[in-house]
Amino acid sequence: MDAAVRELSYSQAIQEAMAIAMEADERVILMGEDIGVYGGAFQVTGDLVERFGPDRVMDTPISELGGAGVAVGAAVTGLRPIFEFQFSDFATLGMEQIVNQAAKMRFMLGGEVSVPVVMRFPAGSGTGAAAQHSQSLEAWLAHVPGLKVIQPATPHDVKGMLLAAVADPDPVMIFEHKLLYKMKGPVPEGHYTVPIGKAEVRREGRDLTIVATSIMVHKALEAAETLAGEGIDIEVIDLRTIRPIDRETVIESVKKTSRLMCVYEAVKTLGIGAEISAMIAESEAFDYLDAPIVRLGGAETPIPYNPELEKAAVPQVPGIVAAARDLAKGVR
Amino acid sequence: MATAKKAAEQSNLPFAYTQYSHEQLRDVLRKMYLIRRFEEGAEDSYMRGLIHGTMHLSIGQEASAMGICMPLTDEDQITSTHRGHGHSIAKGADVKKMFAEFFGKTTGYCKGRGGSMHIADVSKGNLGANGIVAGGIPIAVGAALSAKRLGNGKVVVSFFGDGANNEGAFHESLNMASIWKLPVIFVCENNGYGMSTSTARSTAVANIADRAAAYSMPGVIVDGNNFSEVAEASHAAIERARAGEGPTLIESKTYRYRGHSKSDRNRYRTKEEIEDWMTNRDPITLFETELKEFGVIDDKGIEAIREDVAREIAEGIEFAKEGPMPEISDLAQFVYTEEVA
Ligand SMILES: Cc1ncc(C[n+]2csc(CCOP(=O)(O)OP(=O)(O)O)c2C)c(N)n1
Ligand SMILES: [Mg+2]
Numbered sequence: 001m002d003a004a005v006r007e008l009s010y011s012q013a014i015q016e017a018m019a020i021a022m023e024a025d026e027r028v029i030l031m032g033e034d035i036g037v038y039g040g041a042f043q044v045t046g047d048l049v050e051r052f053g054p055d056r057v058m059d060t061p062i063s064e065l066g067g068a069g070v071a072v073g074a075a076v077t078g079l080r081p082i083f084e085f086q087f088s089d090f091a092t093l094g095m096e097q098i099v100n101q102a103a104k105m106r107f108m109l110g111g112e113v114s115v116p117v118v119m120r121f122p123a124g125s126g127t128g129a130a131a132q133h134s135q136s137l138e139a140w141l142a143h144v145p146g147l148k149v150i151q152p153a154t155p156h157d158v159k160g161m162l163l164a165a166v167a168d169p170d171p172v173m174i175f176e177h178k179l180l181y182k183m184k185g186p187v188p189e190g191h192y193t194v195p196i197g198k199a200e201v202r203r204e205g206r207d208l209t210i211v212a213t214s215i216m217v218h219k220a221l222e223a224a225e226t227l228a229g230e231g232i233d234i235e236v237i238d239l240r241t242i243r244p245i246d247r248e249t250v251i252e253s254v255k256k257t258s259r260l261m262c263v264y265e266a267v268k269t270l271g272i273g274a275e276i277s278a279m280i281a282e283s284e285a286f287d288y289l290d291a292p293i294v295r296l297g298g299a300e301t302p303i304p305y306n307p308e309l310e311k312a313a314v315p316q317v318p319g320i321v322a323a324a325r326d327l328a329k330g331v332r
Numbered sequence: 333m334a335t336a337k338k339a340a341e342q343s344n345l346p347f348a349y350t351q352y353s354h355e356q357l358r359d360v361l362r363k364m365y366l367i368r369r370f371e372e373g374a375e376d377s378y379m380r381g382l383i384h385g386t387m388h389l390s391i392g393q394e395a396s397a398m399g400i401c402m403p404l405t406d407e408d409q410i411t412s413t414h415r416g417h418g419h420s421i422a423k424g425a426d427v428k429k430m431f432a433e434f435f436g437k438t439t440g441y442c443k444g445r446g447g448s449m450h451i452a453d454v455s456k457g458n459l460g461a462n463g464i465v466a467g468g469i470p471i472a473v474g475a476a477l478s479a480k481r482l483g484n485g486k487v488v489v490s491f492f493g494d495g496a497n498n499e500g501a502f503h504e505s506l507n508m509a510s511i512w513k514l515p516v517i518f519v520c521e522n523n524g525y526g527m528s529t530s531t532a533r534s535t536a537v538a539n540i541a542d543r544a545a546a547y548s549m550p551g552v553i554v555d556g557n558n559f560s561e562v563a564e565a566s567h568a569a570i571e572r573a574r575a576g577e578g579p580t581l582i583e584s585k586t587y588r589y590r591g592h593s594k595s596d597r598n599r600y601r602t603k604e605e606i607e608d609w610m611t612n613r614d615p616i617t618l619f620e621t622e623l624k625e626f627g628v629i630d631d632k633g634i635e636a637i638r639e640d641v642a643r644e645i646a647e648g649i650e651f652a653k654e655g656p657m658p659e660i661s662d663l664a665q666f667v668y669t670e671e672v673a
Contacts, residue, residue, distance in 0.1 A: 300667065
């Protein structure tokens with residue numbers, strides 16, 4: 001990579017992507033609660049209102065259903081809105097417009113329209129914000145044909161995938177883990193895209209494939225480094241997009257390593273891990289498996305307020321290390 | 333009561349002084365102090381890293397919580413908001429168990445699972461703060477439906493902020509409460525802003541109370557920093573609700589001194605505006621002045637209240653520190669009523 005590549009935080013990378021999109025295309029507008037002078041609850045829009053004015057960086061009232069719907073309507077009729085839900089938990093209030101309208105409008109109208117809306121969802125636990133501000137609901141949306149759902153894990157990817165999302169003619173939902181916002185990493189200047197629907201092998205290995213999403217990619221990489229010291233060689237795949245899933249990358253990896261583990265923060269049951277597991281079970285990679293598939297996901301509970309319980313409710317590095325060691329050694 | 337009221341009308345005393353005994357009025361002042369010192373204590377503990385997460389302080393809004401809750405019985409119920417510490421204390425919560433909750437202890441009201449944003453005290457009729465703006469409003473209507481069907485005479489108060497008046501849940505709830513004539517009082521604590529967005533920028537009507545007309549119920553505006561005015565409106569609305577005449581929307585105009593939550597650059601309002609409210613319209617100062625004027629309390633009495641409250645707060649924090657943390661093995665406790673495999 002270019003030695004001159006700067007480091008930006010994940011939130012700065014999002015902000016830069018939005019600014020580039022707005023510079024390039026008058027039709028791009030930002031909408032959301034407190035994204036103007038306040039700069040967004042997580043300071044992601046920051047000072048963009050000063051640069052682009054309140055007509056393009058629009059504070060909405062606290063009206064998620066209406067706001068999301070206005071974004072959908074504007075997208076259908078010529079604008080390119082990027083709508084911020086203040087917390088991903090409030091997707092629940094916007095669900096009607098996302099699921100019944102945005103996802104289906106093109107289909108129901110026989111392809112006469114498209115819905116180029118981007119929605120951003122600050123997600124995940126770890127901030128002590130308790131049960132209604134800490135959820136990981138991405139699998140809900142990934143269940144809906146018509147939507148694309150992405151979970152970029154690095155500053156580089158979030159910039160490139162957001163720019164890909166803005167250019168995409170269909171609705172793209174971006175889940176941003178709140179603990180990633182401050183994470184820094186190399187981010188090229190200017191316009192570039194990272195394709196939606198393409199996973200990335202973050203670490204190559206022979207003994208075991210870990211498919212991880214969002215912040216769990218970093219935890220899995222940390223676990224892999226620990227286990228490398230024990231001679232266990234782990235391949236870590238950053239899934240990046242959960243709809244549509246990059247089947248090929250995952251299947252090829254499992255054929256190579258013969259062992260699969262899925263790590264994600266959302267509640268384990270009926271989540272992305274179930275989908276990946278079923279996908280492998282249905283594929284030619286099934287014959288290559290040397291051990292049952294392992295899923296590590298969130299506990300079957302809302303996210304608790306107490307910090308120790310909160311940590312225990314989602315996969316952490318020591319747990320990933322232990323489970324991966326057992327799986328690699330065939331201990332079950 | 334009725335005769336006292338008449339006498340007062342003649343004497344031109346504000347409502348509260350005709351309605352409540354001196355002892356009750358002194359207790360109101362005490363509780364207003366308790367709310368403020370509780371929040372200052374919580375803020376301080378947060379700064380020192382003893383409390384994690386986030387919290388929303390209602391400092392400056394104490395008269396509103398007290399005025400609304402004063403006429404409620406322990407059986408009456410409330411739903412509250414993310415800015416709910418004052419409502420909780422006004423409804424009778426023990427600050428010990430509130431602090432314990434903030435410290436994440438099993439001795440807290442929610443056994444350490446909820447924290448500030450979900451503080452509740454079901455035994456005293458507080459059905460809970462809420463992390464979702466307007467989330468508690470339909471729940472209050474449901475509680476009022478229960479009260480009506482069960483004929484238990486309870487009334488329900490739903491507290492919410494000005495920002496909540498632009499959620500669909502608000503509009504749907506007011507409509508249902510009105511068509512079914514339910515014993516519920518909608519209390520909008522209008523502190524001028526929903527996070528950074530002023531009501532002028534967010535709301536198409538000049539007063540939230542104007543919304544009431546669309547749902548055929550009385551819309552009443554009160555100075556939320558004037559205890560007596562709030563209490564008077566609350567009494568009237570509760571009387572109407574208990575008489576089976578249906579809901580009322582009360583707009584209590586007030587102000588929050590602190591930022592929206594733990595971090596806030598206050599970019600959306602001026603220092604002058606904040607200082608004006610703090611120096612000229614502080615609800616506790618106004619109430620104290622009035623109490624002294626009407627001979628309800630003197631400086632010594634006020635000092636005694638402050639000391640007593642300081643002691644209660646200190647004890648509350650000690651209690652919170654001593655409580656046990658939840659066991660990790662109990663992670664899935666309380667998810668279901670009966671354990672599910
Ligand atoms: C449905 C929903 N949208 C947004 C938020 C984020 N949020 C929390 S409090 C708040 C402002 C609420 O303003 P208001 O109702 O006036 O209450 P105040 O904070 O002023 O007491 C916002 C936007 C939320 N918690 N829930
Ligand atoms: Mg407000």
